[in-house]
Amino acid sequence: MINKFVVIDLETTGNAPKKGDKIIQFAAVVIENGIITEKLSSLINPKKPIPAFIEELTGINDDMVKNAPLFSEIIPKVIPLLKGAYFVAHNVLFDLSFLQEELIQSGFEGFYGPVLDTVEMARILYPTADGYKLSDLAEKENLHHDRPHQADSDAQVTAELLLIFLERLSLLPQSTLRQLFQLSGGLKSDLHQLLDEIHIEKGKRIEQLPEAIELFKNLALKKQQEKVELIEDIAQYKYPVSEDEKIDMVKQGFEFFEKRTGQFLMMDGVFHSFLKEQHILIEAGTGVGKSLGYLLPISFFAKQKGHPIVVSTHTIQLQEQLIRNEIPLLAKILPFTINSVLLKGRNHYISLEKFYQSLLDENDNYDTTLTKMQILVWLLETETGDKDELNLSSGGLIYWNKIKNEPTVFLQDQVWQEKDFYLRAKKAAQEADIIITNHSLLLSDLSGERAILPAFDYCIIDEGHHFEKVASQFFGHSLDYLTTRLLIGKFGVYEQKLLFFQLEELLASKSVQIGNLVYTFELNRIITDLTYEMDEFFKLIALYAKTKSSQKKGYNRAKVRFSSEDQGKEKKALVNSAERFAFLLKDLYSAIMQRLEWIKKEKDSLSNEQKNLLEEIITFVNDLDALRNNVQDCFTKENNFVKWIEMDSRSPQNVTTFLAQPATVATALEEKFFKAKRGVVLTSATLTVNNSFEYIIKEIGLNPNTTSRISIPSPFDYQNQVQLLIPEDLPEINAVTLEEYVVAITEHIITIAEATKGRMLILFTAYDMLKKTYELIKESGFLNEYAMIAQGITSGSRTRLTRNFQRYDKAILLGTSSFWEGVDIPGEDLSCLVIVRLPFSPPDEPLTEAKCQLITQQGGNAFSDYSLPEAILRFKQGFGRLIRTEKDRGIMIVFDKRIVTTKYGKSFLKSIPSVLVKKGNMNELVELIHSWL
Known part of the structure; x- marks a missing residue:
């Protein structure tokens, strides 16, 4: 067994050794028998200039390496380290390719021993991690990583991670190790050799499985905890009516308790609307404590009345926040136990039977192999079997479609049913007091054909301002x-x-x-x-x-x-x-x-492998049928849907989507949802326009005569926390071309960034303008020392881009659409919010155009009844990004002068909390920014 590992990290002038890129820093850490025994680190003279971006990344410049040794001079120290060892690196092929090139150029043999990649190992051993960068993993394991992108610091952290990985591998059950070994031949590194050695070593002892793990059909799984049913006399627990009773109860959950009167008001609104069996709209400003504001009263109601209550959200983030943070907090507060469950659509859950059969497949590609290995480790940890826990590659998501939970025809082994995650989630929902789900699943349940949710009469719709849009997509194609x-x-x-x-x-x-x-x-x-x-x-x-198309010049999307x-x-x-x-x-x-049908007659003679393949084929034909129905609904069936095409002129066929949606969902929601339920609470931080709920009531089909309304302002002191600035030296947005406007705002953005030292979120309403602004800022070179992160340009999800933004001291985040809401950046990480233009939907945008036509036909005013309120709600969402806690301070800058030059502009200002508004040219405003921050 090899007990020696040499962890290598290099800093280089680029990433192509064959094209002349060179090493500028070398570091090695030797591990023998589980402990670090030796280190070697040296700057290297590359005999060529270090590029500016490498100097910025590593902090290593030409002066630092001019008297350093050539790599050939340290080779005699390096070769003995590598002898008889695993070569280990974070992204091993990069470091190995540079080392091989240097060794061969210096007349030595290359390294041909076994290699291990800590990125690959991390993906397998941490299947649910957010990211696999060295700094992400160091943070996850609380390792000290003081100088990222310096070889000695990176090598040390990689070595410490390797020791953790080796420990984790040694603790895996024998069956999991054996299955990982069988798959590992398809990896980029020689992990199969290491797994074989660990497996043999473990085989010498009788295995004692951990208490929390069980073996089922040769799959090692986390044991499911059986819930103990507590019989409680719930009648003794009365809903806390007075403020003092609420304070006594709620403070149980907090180390430092602060009374929130608005939260208590919300609790009463929710509880009494359910008692009276009526619907209610609750706008609760940032900082009210909305989640607890509805969770506490529905817990009492569910227990006392014996009715399950569904809590529906728009985003996965809020669902996870409820399960991870709010429900445990609720458990500390309540004098009784509450049973809650998160329920998602069926194909979010793994089918263990399909997965088990797929382990027998041969000739997997790299992504499939890695995903299977990730899942084997994940099954030791997961209690839900929910795909959203996993960090899957795009290839991994394709493989997931083979093993997702679906109704089966050929694979119907009853033995697997007792371990089925989906059936378990459904059963848990049947027994739960609170069922957390999403708007799409809530709506899909209306059809009744594939009902997943148990029957329910009471519902909380959080992030309620999205409900209409999700309904439009649900009823559409x-x-x-x-x-x-x-x-x-x-x-x-x-x-x-x-x-x-x-x-x-x-x-x-x-x-x-x-x-x-x-x-x-x-x-x-x-x-x-x-x-x-x-x-x-x-x-x-x-x-x-x-x-x-009447596409404007300079725009690619239509x-x-x-x-x-x-x-x-x-x-x-x-x-x-x-x-x-x-x-x-x-x-x-x-x-x-x-x-x-012909094969089905021979069902009993088929092997499990054949049955697995047939299930895949059935999924395929069901998808074909759904596609046919979609085509017919869009083109050949009579309906009143708004239909439109979205395309990118640079690749018109590949990036083309045809959409069909109802112009209004109010009637459908009224008939199928609101009339069918006894009590619905719709809540969000943005439901009112000019302090009125009229717009949202009309949009979603609520009865204005029977729906209660409460508006709870934010407890924050916006007058002293926010300054709203409006530059007067920008052109009117509709008076100049896109290019001219981008030039003007780019100059302002550079000026503001220098004044605020970054920490800026810039919100656009169109991707084309965002892209052109980003390119012009980059081209100018004025903000080269700032991390520029742009949605659609910088790779990664919204969550990942936000996290990267928070990581840098000087950072600018450019976002559109989804960045107007749901982005939570508290404290000094965000001190300046720029809104480029008021967020009106373009009048020729098909759904907007259709809605406006419908309003006009019905004798209404399309602008004041639809375009303006929709823009105000988005504006309020954007405004909400800036102040997330009572200690935040910030500056909001609106480039669109219409907010002060038009009559309707006042409606935007009236719809947000009262703040100080100042106008002036950019030089005057910069002075204000300096004094304020």
Whole structure:
């Protein structure tokens, strides 16, 4: 067994040793028998200038390395370290390629021993980690990492991580180790050798599984804790009516308790609306403590009345916050136990049976292999089996589709049902007092066909300002080229397997062989025609969009309305193509179903591997049928939906989506949801416009006569926490071209950034303007010392971009759409918010246009009834990003002068808390920024 590991880290002039990039710093840490025994570190003279961005990243400059040794001079010290050892690095192929190049150029043999990659090991051993950068992992394990991007500091931290990884591997159950070993041949590193050694070593002792782990069908799983049912006399626990009673109860959960009168007001509003069986709208400003404001009263109501209560949110982040933070806090406060559960759609949960069968598959690609290894480790930790816990690559997400939980036809081994995560979640929901879910699942339950939620009469809709938009998407349809092509492309994987899916005695039959030939010919014809028609269909969608588009110069993305009144030849050609496409999808669906019915008769003779494949094929045909229904709903069925095309002119076919949504969902929600429920609380920080709930009531179909309303202001002192500045030396936004406006605001952004030292969030309403502004700032070079993070340009999710922004002292975050809300950056991490323009939806945006037309037809005013209130609610969401705690202070700058030059601009200012507003040219405002911050 190899007991020696050499952890290497290099800083280099670039990332291509074959193109002449060189090492500028070398560090090695030697681990023997589980302890660090030796270290070597040296700056290296690369005999070439160090690029500026490398100097900025590492802090190493030309002066520091000019008297340092050449790498060839330290090789005699390096080679003995490597002898008989694993070569270990964080992203090992990078460091190894540089080392090999230097060794060979200096006339030595390269390193040909085993290598380990700590990135790969981290992905497997920490399947739920947010990220796998060295600094992320160091933070996760509380390791001291004082000088990231300096080789000696990075090598030390990597070595400490390796020791933790080795310990974790040694604690894995034998069965998991064996399964990991069987998969590890497909990795980039030699982890298989290490796993084999650990497995052999563990095999010498009789294994005692940890108390929390059980073996089931050779899979090691975390044991599920059986919930002990407590019989409580709930009648003795009365809802706390007075303020003193509430204070006595709530302070149990806090070390330092601060009374929030607004929160108590919300509690009473929720409790009494449920008692009276009526719906209520509650706008609760930032800092009110909204989550506890509804969780406490519904806990009493659920227990006393025996009714389960559904809490629906828009974002996964809020669901996780409720489960991780708020529910444990509630448990400390309440004098009785409350049973809560998080419930998601079925395909969020893993099917253990499918996963177990997939472990037998061979010829996996790298992503699939790594994902299987991640899941094997995850099963030792997860209590939910929920995919959202995992950090999966895009390839891993494709593999997930093979093992997600779905109704099965061939795989129906009852033994697996007792460990089924989805069935367990459903059962838990049946027994729960509080069921946390999302708006989409809440709405999908309305159809009743695939009801997941147990029957319920009372509901909290948090992040309620999203409910209308989610309902529009739920009742609507969408088609995009890449998803469609990917789905139809799957047929190639299944075709041969489907054709020769017979038992040997059947294959011997001549009639079966002849039938196969006919069937093969027919399938090939259908798939050839279908592939051609699919391409033709999306080409015609793109052609229609191009013909009708009035795209502005400089913009790449366009939205084009697909009008029912249009009688042009482009529309006719597109509808005809849609009909042919739907017809061919039906043909393929029927042909495969016919074959499956034939195979089903031989069900008992099939192996588990065959059954697993057939389940995949059934999922595929169900997806085909759903696609056909989608095409028909969009093009051939009569409905009053608004239809439009979204495309990118740089790649019109590949980035083309066809959407159909109802112009209004008010009637559908009123009939199917609000009339069916006894009590619904809809809450958010942004529900009112000009202190009125009228807009939201109309949008979602609530009855204005029977719906209660409470508006609870934020407890923050905005007068002393915020200054709102409006530059007067910017052009009117609609009076100049996009390019001219971008030049003007870029100058201001640079000036503001220098005054605030970064810590800026800049909110745009259009991606094209964001991109052009980002490029111009970069081109100017004035903010080179700032970390520029831009949505859609810098890779990563919204959460990851926000976290990166918080990591740097001087940072600027540019965001659009989703960054207007849900981004929580408290304290000094965010001290300046810039709103580039008032967030009106473009009047030619198809859904906006349709809503406005409908309002006009009904005798209303489209601007004041829809466009203005919608923009104000978004503006309020943007404003809410700046002040997240009572200690925050910040500056908000609005570039759009319409906020003070137009009559309607006052409505924006009236809808946010009262703050100091100052106008002036940029030089005057910079002085204010300096004195304020």
